[in-house]
Amino acid sequence: MEAKAIRTTRYLDIDEINEHLKNVEYIMMAASSPEHFKESPIHFTIFLNTSDNLPKDIQDAVLDKFLEENGIRNPIEVMSRIMPVGFSEGSHETLMPLLLIKKEDMTTVPHVPMFVFDFLADSDNFYEAKEKSLTGWSYNYSD
Template sequence: MEAKAIVTDTYLDPIEISSHLKNVDYIIMAADAPSHFKDTPIHFTIFLNTSEKFPKDVQEAILDKFLDEQGIDKPAELMSQLMPVGFGKSSQDTPMPLLLVRPQDQQSIPYEVMFVMDFLADSDNFFEAKNENLTGWSYTYTP
């Protein structure tokens, strides 16, 4: 069976985003990295449900915690900053987080500002992204 592309042409509106993120701690997303990154075949994005800007040492501690918990090795090309994040509706159980980089997307897609850590790395715990070139995301909720 061939995997189909995730279609997201409708998005949560600001009220839906607020309600959706109510008990979310963070979201982790994994996708295949561009093929020329052999040592770091997975593109990870961690969306922290906060608009707080963290100092460098706190950012490093947060990243180290994720790397340890998720079995992620060799992080490279790290970008961590506050970014606009939209949420696409699809056939998946949870909305797909979308990093809105282009100004036209920021103007046309509703979003929430979140602290985002985006990097390339390797992990055997993300088989679908590493070996099958699939994209997936997982929500973690506060108890």
């Protein structure tokens, strides 16, 4: 299977995002890190489906659980806070979450607040991101 470029055809509006996130517990995204981070070659973003500002001890416990369950090691540059997240439709099979960093994106892309962990790390479980510089994401749904 050949990797295709990620193309966006449209962004979901707020109502569509809220509908899309029903029963979503979290979304995990993996991409390659900038090349000079050799010890932490994967850029992870974990989008929790909550806009609650989690206490530090809960944040630490949640992150530790993700690290352990996914065989992730050497996390660095860890950012954890509520951030604006948009969703795009396009050439990919599932809707792609978009962590909005730039002010112009925040004003032009519809978004919702989500609690986000964003960090660089290593794992043998994310070969596509680590070895092939591919970006991927997966959804985890509540029962």
